[in-house]
Amino acid sequence: MNEWMDGADAVVKRIHHFRAEEITALERQAFDFLGYQWAPIMINFVHIIMVILGLFGVIQYRSRYVIMYLLWTLMWVGWNVFVSCLYLDLGGLSKDSDVLTLGVSSHRSWWKDNGPGCESESLPSPAWHNQQNPELTTVLSCWLEYQYIEILHCIVQLLLSLLGFVYACYVVSTYSDEEDSFNFIGDFHHPPKPPHLFF
Numbered sequence: 001m002n003e004w005m006d007g008a009d010a011v012v013k014r015i016h017h018f019r020a021e022e023i024t025a026l027e028r029q030a031f032d033f034l035g036y037q038w039a040p041i042m043i044n045f046v047h048i049i050m051v052i053l054g055l056f057g058v059i060q061y062r063s064r065y066v067i068m069y070l071l072w073t074l075m076w077v078g079w080n081v082f083v084s085c086l087y088l089d090l091g092g093l094s095k096d097s098d099v100l101t102l103g104v105s106s107h108r109s110w111w112k113d114n115g116p117g118c119e120s121e122s123l124p125s126p127a128w129h130n131q132q133n134p135e136l137t138t139v140l141s142c143w144l145e146y147q148y149i150e151i152l153h154c155i156v157q158l159l160l161s162l163l164g165f166v167y168a169c170y171v172v173s174t175y176s177d178e179e180d181s182f183n184f185i186g187d188f189h190h191p192p193k194p195p196h197l198f199f
Helices: 002-034 038-060 063-087 124-132 146-174
Strands: 119-122 138-140
Touching: 002 038, 002 146, 038 063, 038 146, 063 146
Parallel strands: none
Antiparallel strands: 119 138
């Protein structure tokens, strides 16, 4: 009985991890929608689906789904490293490029204009106010610049992905290699659910 309870506690902890990963991805998705950043919107959507499938794999003891989540986590880490390099202008990338909007719109990160403590300040010269480009007429002063907020999002995702990757490796090594198999008599054989999921 005690082994079963320990296994159930471990599964509940993993469920909470998947929920945290899902909530942070949904939060990131909302702000990407506000900034019309289409590449992150699509990739965040795929990430949310993969997290749900990984959660399903843990709950139903399906190692294939957990392996799929594990492989996706590697790509998700790569994406977050790419976005971090983009916002830091590393490796020939530029945060002013149209990579994240796929060239469809001229929008940028929502945080660029709506960051914490952002205030619009007019430039002192009245000649600037007659310019066609509104970016030249105002200067935003923010507590934290938008690229650092985006990088913080990436860091949170990387930390959750690291924890998820370690757990997925553990789950795959713990689960039986047997999946549900049909025995040709008309019923299904379900592999025993391992009660020793300690983490």
